[in-house]
Amino acid sequence: MKIVVLAKPVPDPAAAAERLGPDNRLDRAVAPTVINGNDEYTLEAALQIADAHPGEVEITLVAMAPANGAETLRKGLAMGAHRGVLVTDPALAGSDAWSTARVLAAALRDLEFDLVLAGFDTSDGVGGVVGPAVATLLRLPCLSSAARIEPDAATGTVRVRRISPTGFDVLEAPMPALVVGTQLLGTPRYPSLKGIMSARTKEVAPRSLADLGLSADGDGAVGGAASRTTVTDKRTPPARGAARVVRGSAPDAAREVAAFLAERRLV
Amino acid sequence: MAAAADGGGTPGIWVIAETNPDGSLAKTSAELATLARTLADGAGTGATTAGIVVAPKPGGAARELATYLPRVIAVVEPVVADHAWGQPAAARIAEVLRGDPAGVILAGAGPDGRDAAGTLLGLLDGAVLVNATAVSWGQAGPQVEMGVFGGRLITTSTFAHGGWKIVTVRPNVVTAVTAASAGSVEMRAASGDLGLPAVRVVDRIEEAGAAVSIDDARIIVAGGRGVGGPEGFQLVQRIADRLGGAVGATRAAVDAGWVPYAQQIGQTGKIVKPQLYLALGISGAIQHKVGMQTAGTIVAVNRDPDAPIAEFADLIVIGDLFEVGRALVEELGPR
Ligand SMILES: Cc1cc2nc3c(=O)[nH]c(=O)nc-3n(C[C@H](O)[C@H](O)[C@H](O)COP(=O)(O)OP(=O)(O)OC[C@H]3O[C@@H](n4cnc5c(N)ncnc54)[C@H](O)[C@@H]3O)c2cc1C
Ligand SMILES: Nc1ncnc2c1ncn2[C@@H]1O[C@H](COP(=O)(O)O)[C@@H](O)[C@H]1O
Numbered sequence: 121m122k123i124v125v126l127a128k129p130v131p132d133p134a135a136a137a138e139r140l141g142p143d144n145r146l147d148r149a150v151a152p153t154v155i156n157g158n159d160e161y162t163l164e165a166a167l168q169i170a171d172a173h174p175g176e177v178e179i180t181l182v183a184m185a186p187a188n189g190a191e192t193l194r195k196g197l198a199m200g201a202h203r204g205v206l207v208t209d210p211a212l213a214g215s216d217a218w219s220t221a222r223v224l225a226a227a228l229r230d231l232e233f234d235l236v237l238a239g240f241d242t243s244d245g246v247g248g249v250v251g252p253a254v255a256t257l258l259r260l261p262c263l264s265s266a267a268r269i270e271p272d273a274a275t276g277t278v279r280v281r282r283i284s285p286t287g288f289d290v291l292e293a294p295m296p297a298l299v300v301g302t303q304l305l306g307t308p309r310y311p312s313l314k315g316i317m318s319a320r321t322k323e324v325a326p327r328s329l330a331d332l333g334l335s336a337d338g339d340g341a342v343g344g345a346a347s348r349t350t351v352t353d354k355r356t357p358p359a360r361g362a363a364r365v366v367r368g369s370a371p372d373a374a375r376e377v378a379a380f381l382a383e384r385r386l387v
Numbered sequence: 388m389a390a391a392a393d394g395g396g397t398p399g400i401w402v403i404a405e406t407n408p409d410g411s412l413a414k415t416s417a418e419l420a421t422l423a424r425t426l427a428d429g430a431g432t433g434a435t436t437a438g439i440v441v442a443p444k445p446g447g448a449a450r451e452l453a454t455y456l457p458r459v460i461a462v463v464e465p466v467v468a469d470h471a472w473g474q475p476a477a478a479r480i481a482e483v484l485r486g487d488p489a490g491v492i493l494a495g496a497g498p499d500g501r502d503a504a505g506t507l508l509g510l511l512d513g514a515v516l517v518n519a520t521a522v523s524w525g526q527a528g529p530q531v532e533m534g535v536f537g538g539r540l541i542t543t544s545t546f547a548h549g550g551w552k553i554v555t556v557r558p559n560v561v562t563a564v565t566a567a568s569a570g571s572v573e574m575r576a577a578s579g580d581l582g583l584p585a586v587r588v589v590d591r592i593e594e595a596g597a598a599v600s601i602d603d604a605r606i607i608v609a610g611g612r613g614v615g616g617p618e619g620f621q622l623v624q625r626i627a628d629r630l631g632g633a634v635g636a637t638r639a640a641v642d643a644g645w646v647p648y649a650q651q652i653g654q655t656g657k658i659v660k661p662q663l664y665l666a667l668g669i670s671g672a673i674q675h676k677v678g679m680q681t682a683g684t685i686v687a688v689n690r691d692p693d694a695p696i697a698e699f700a701d702l703i704v705i706g707d708l709f710e711v712g713r714a715l716v717e718e719l720g721p722r
């Protein structure tokens with residue numbers, strides 16, 4: 121079975137150093153880059169499928185990112201993915217969701233797969249639309265909000281537990297299919313020392329736009345210049361004032377909290 | 388706007404409606420409908436608004452939506468009764484829209500809304516702006532605000548595209564207000580091939596005792612690792628009951644199995660914007676902060692005065708959450 125994990129290199133939210141450049145595009149040079157949190161969950165799900173079927177599962181990471189994305193993907197390879205494909209091209213800087221989906225779909229057309237896994241959303245985009253858009257462009261069934269992924273190679277189908285407002289819906293579709301995964305898939309493993317060593321020799325194949333048969337201009341252009349949305353303005357939200365600090369006995373503190381809530385008409 | 392760019396027709400502002408499990412209209416869809424009217428006012432003469440409901444029995448939700456919009460198209464699609472909603476619904480919505488000049492599509496930013504938006508993006512070859520916290524009408528179309536970088540920055544974006552413009556909108560961005568008069572409902576039978584694979588629902592698993600949803604709660608009382616276990620969360624629940632709020636949690640509490648994932652707030656949980664956020668035993672890690680920092684008022688109880696949450700709370704009680712929590716239950720009295 122072949123599984124592709126769409127893994128986006130994003131600025132590390134924990135570093136809180138993200139910023140926009142003068143062109144109002146994400147300054148991808150400034151912040152340390154990590155694999156998007158939700159994409160680590162889907163990678164973990166793929167690795168668990170591989171663990172359950174030793175030797176039968178091949179996992180490929182696919183990303184669209186600047187060239188240094190190869191180093192970010194290395195962590196996913198150290199966790200156990202077998203290889204990576206990095207679509208990288210200067211013309212892709214500033215791509216919108218539509219471009220991104222087109223590029224990822226083109227990259228997938230060049231690969232063999234039974235399952236494509238996308239994350240619920242990205243920490244830098246928070247859209248959650250790229251997965252369903254890629255599925256649509258490739259006419260794949262889309263199984264979203266997955267808490268569990270169970271492919272069955274024998275029947276060629278995949279079952280997914282989709283989070284619903286009242287519990288879970290169990291979805292089933294023929295493969296190849298695209299699954300959008302969530303944190304409930306499981307805590308991502310740490311790379312082992314052996315994994316880190318072997319990741320060094322794993323391949324991250326670079327792909328340019330031309331390699332994918334796409335172009336940054338003309339009909340059907342993708343990339344920053346063809347972006348269909350523009351950031352026109354930015355502002356910093358007003359800072360909260362310093363917190364009122366309450367110490368003392370619990371009853372006194374509770375009384376002060378209740379008074380504070382009443383003052384703000386919250387009770 | 389689009390009418391001129393595309394050379395014809397009146398641009399529409401379309402609302403993609405979602406339904407609750409009982410078939411009624413989702414609260415966020417009423418909000419989107421209200422927003423659509425405001426945008427049409429901003430767009431001026433010629434702008435029209437309409438809603439689309441795709442369901443096995445769309446009538447009820449469609450009539451409800453028509454209290455907000457002049458025109459509602461209800462597509463009867465039996466397939467979505469036992470198939471995942473997003474793909475087949477979007478395919479039917481695209482059929483409705485294809486005959487019209489490219490306009491604006493408003494969808495929810497939740498799980499179903501994003502599935503529909505992403506699918507429509509592919510089907511209509513459109514453009515999308517996501518996760519809007521405010522939408523207004525600019526010079527040439529919708530102007531969309533969203534919080535980025537964990538809320539440290541608010542950006543405004545516009546479309547540079549003559550085709551379909553899709554916006555996913557967060558809950559509680561506007562307050563739903565019905566229109567002066569009710570609109571019409573046009574029922575349509577779905578027919579013909581979907582053109583997209585439909586994903587079968589083979590089983591539905593109900594989780595016992597689903598809690599009050601945090602999605603659009605006015606007040607959230609949230610607990611973290613400091614709450615210590617399910618028993619501790621009973622105290623959190625009691626405080627929430629006294630305040631008329633919902634219970635939220637950090638990932639630490641969810642990972643420990645004390646609280647279901649549906650109640651997790653943060654980067655890989657939900658983003659919420661209640662009027663009051665009361666945090667008990669929560670350190671305020673950045674991945675949690677991004678999910679709640681736009682709350683109106685933030686009150687924290689933490690025994691560590693140096694916990695990061697002290698930096699973005701409006702009031703912090705330095706003390707034991709169990710002692711302070713029980714005293715607060717007393718102080719607030721029965722609701
Ligand atoms: C990719 C990724 C995604 C993540 N997504 C999320 C997310 O969506 N949501 C989220 O919340 N986290 C998320 N996290 C985890 C996040 O980094 C923190 O680990 C988590 O938020 C900590 O939860 P906590 O505040 O409950 O626990 P802790 O950080 O352990 O804090 C517990 C606090 O309770 C206080 N305390 C303890 N006992 C008491 C007492 N008796 N009385 C008063 N105070 C007490 C302590 O002083 C401490 O400040 C994510 C992490 C990663 C890497
Ligand atoms: N540049 C990218 N490279 C690889 N995967 C991506 C990229 N952008 C989005 N994705 C995938 O699509 C999911 C949703 O992204 P988004 O719609 O941007 O929130 C992510 O979790 C990834 O799995």
